[in-house]
Amino acid sequence: MVTRRILAVGLIGYNFMGKAHSNAWRQAPRFFNLPVNVRLKTICGRNRAAVKKAAAKLGWENAQTDWRRVIDDSEIDVVDICTPNDTHCEIAIAAAQAGKAILCEKPLARNVDEAERMLHAVKKARVVNMVCHNYRRIPAIVLAKRLIERGDLGECIFHFRARYAQDWIVDPNFPLVWRLRSNIAGSGALGDIFSHIVDLARYLVGEFREICGATDTFVKQRPLKKNRRVKGKVTVDDAVTMIGRFKNGALASLEATRFAPGRKNSITLESTAAPARYFLILKK
Amino acid sequence: MVTRRILAVGLIGYNFMGKAHSNAWRQAPRFFNLPVNVRLKTICGRNRAAVKKAAAKLGWENAQTDWRRVIDDSEIDVVDICTPNDTHCEIAIAAAQAGKAILCEKPLARNVDEAERMLHAVKKARVVNMVCHNYRRIPAIVLAKRLIERGDLGECIFHFRARYAQDWIVDPNFPLVWRLRSNIAGSGALGDIFSHIVDLARYLVGEFREICGATDTFVKQRPLKKNRRVKGKVTVDDAVTMIGRFKNGALASLEATRFAPGRKNSITLESTAAPARYFLILKK
Amino acid sequence: MVTRRILAVGLIGYNFMGKAHSNAWRQAPRFFNLPVNVRLKTICGRNRAAVKKAAAKLGWENAQTDWRRVIDDSEIDVVDICTPNDTHCEIAIAAAQAGKAILCEKPLARNVDEAERMLHAVKKARVVNMVCHNYRRIPAIVLAKRLIERGDLGECIFHFRARYAQDWIVDPNFPLVWRLRSNIAGSGALGDIFSHIVDLARYLVGEFREICGATDTFVKQRPLKKNRRVKGKVTVDDAVTMIGRFKNGALASLEATRFAPGRKNSITLESTAAPARYFLILKK
């Protein structure tokens, strides 16, 4: 019997995405024949009580409050970054310098400068790295990619349309959380959900030749805390809409919004091609 | 018993739209309580045999081959223009000068200059006039307009999206008909079907503050006649896509295409507003 | 030039179906190349003022209050019966005896006895006759019929499902109109709308080998007139549901209801076959 290598993971962040990634690390070996075993070694967060509770609940061996300790841990092979956007750059560069494989949640960074520094660091360190554009691997996209590569949709793609719609901030009294602050999040719907469909557009159809886009912030002031009277300025976009032309001649129409009442997390993709008709994916 | 006035109509054009307008003039008094009676007096077209046949089939009293005779007929009250786009301007101006009420199919003209001359003529002549943006009157749009005016959709409209999709020229061997020639049609999907959804956007949501659009011609050469080898250049757009911002702050995403395989004549409108959800209209 | 024969029509009934049939007689020659011309000669109804108004509005030459006069009119070729169900039998038999071609609205009769007497009369008189199962001729059904006959759906049909749903009597205060009275209507949803989908099932799939059905009347008493306190008994079914087995082995599942809130006039047909998948028709 062959002994398989064990991959030890350190996860930075234990909230929304931290829970989702914990689940993925725990379940992957149960559903797929992986070449390695996975060890959920350390989960890290700033609040000691909360991260300890998360470790127990989500199945991690250790809880840690300082992400530098995770990077300093020589047993850890992979650093998985699920923290707010303003910390991605620093953590990723440190992890690269420590020679760790890096998985970083999207949006990769708050701006192009941060992203380029991160890219430079992983290239220099020659470490395995990945931005978490997970929709590429859902079965419908895998199939769409294969159909396009095989030419089953036809020689020409005429149109590619995508929309990502949520509604969690439609209420003007929803508070000014970190995702609505530019200094932490970098951008709003643009980085959070538009980034997914831009990635899918490039993955499925190819690079853009030219684009034109617009963003808007429909609710400009929000309560600092829920039901509090003091308001602060929303400094990110609520919605983004874009048209473009791909290098292969197809026209693009992309849109992401957090102001689509009734849509919890809805992604729609449609491509018009000949002689095939179109493909359509709807998630609610 | 009151004698109602009779409205005598002269229809220029007897093909696709000529048939549709004949039906409308014939049926309107059977379904609605009109303040006047309608007389289908003269239908006009260049081919004598064809227009005579159309007159018999569609229920017109007379067939005529020269549109100037229709305009010269003092009994005719309304001139209804259903001809190819390159003739709209001349006919409409002559009809205005003759004091006729004018109904003109869209696109109104091949370019802004023609449109402005037509507008000047009807204003100067003070005649009743209308561009045939008929979708304003379909029940779903009438209801949407009322909901918006009443504020039933909420105080804010966030998004307005519209798509008009057809597929009649997807086949690259479809011939170079007049609708694909710029000198006659002026434009392609832009004037023919995009004009409808631009009109609906302005009717329902209001004026645009700024826009950005792109057009494309996917099949650049087509046979001069069906199954013929000689090809000519397609000089209009096959598709148009546009984003914009309305004066009231809503974002727009509009698209029209003749390259949507499987869509014969499909219009989709969607508006996202709060607290109401959205309205959606689908026609196939 | 050939002179075409003129078909003179006498229409009994001027309300809901009378209007629809008037439209059909008026429009057919404008859209189809008929071998005859159609003359809208006489429309007939019991209320003199109303039938005169209908004649003017709908385009009939004469208004008549006694249907026997229509049958006695030797110029009339076709008698079109659009009256309440309790009069179908008597009018149709008299029309047959007078040698008229007969078009009768569904349900043909209130019961099997009436239907058999009508059938006997038209057979004996050898007159052209038709029950108005008009859905057979809508394009989607014509296509479905052709696909099935060609074997394009496959050798075996496994399931045939149909539902006809309306909601016009969901309100328990909707009054006890004639369609809800057994002595006039014969039955409720059963004859009025279930008859359409039973006809389509037999037309598309074939004869039934065995069936089992149930009906129900959800609102058992209704006001005699709108907003009046005095109530009367509803003596017809509000809904009918049925399963069955066709002679060719397919299973049937059919349902009609007037208690489907939100469905104005919705017909759904679905057939499961191999190797083809299914066809689906939705009307709202």
Place this chain on the structure above:
Amino acid sequence: MVTRRILAVGLIGYNFMGKAHSNAWRQAPRFFNLPVNVRLKTICGRNRAAVKKAAAKLGWENAQTDWRRVIDDSEIDVVDICTPNDTHCEIAIAAAQAGKAILCEKPLARNVDEAERMLHAVKKARVVNMVCHNYRRIPAIVLAKRLIERGDLGECIFHFRARYAQDWIVDPNFPLVWRLRSNIAGSGALGDIFSHIVDLARYLVGEFREICGATDTFVKQRPLKKNRRVKGKVTVDDAVTMIGRFKNGALASLEATRFAPGRKNSITLESTAAPARYFLILKK
């Protein structure tokens, strides 16, 4: 800190449902705040190599080939039965006699006699027991149940419709697996998937007053093994269709089929009520 009780599970069966139940036992404590901890102690199956592999892959401590050993294990609290239907009765009765809590996959038994003996055994032993009608707990059904109990759908339910459709045996060369043999499975679509929607009908709407149903077997002979020429008789139903009347007066229309090409695992429920409209759940 309170020490929570540990619940030790013994799972009989390691294939389709065995994998699903392994996942559920593994994940439940990660997503819900359970009053106990869960221990995946023993997984059991007849093939030693396969069950050992399953234990490693799915995360069980021990692999066992004799289910009686699982029941004899005094540490095991819960026996989870995921075996073919012909073994449910014997295992469940033995587990009850051993005082285990029992979770048994549906259909509970091959026939009423077996089911009654099982029921008698758990009642006599007073053990916790449950048939795995898991759809009751999906969020849409939980919400539907709450809406109905609160009266939010209105006082009267008129119609309840459900369909469960699969297509995995449409191919007539699909082999005669145990699910198609009456002596092992008891029934076909009836017990396997119709049982789910009958359960949901009773859970959501209430007990039936009367029913009428039909089953059919479309493909009567199948290869004993894939691509083998020797055929055996299919002894279960391929599809079942049913109408009924609930005690509360609503009409039922239920159907389950393994012959719905294109439907992998599709459940549709619809209820018509007043004044609310309807609810609709679609799974593909």
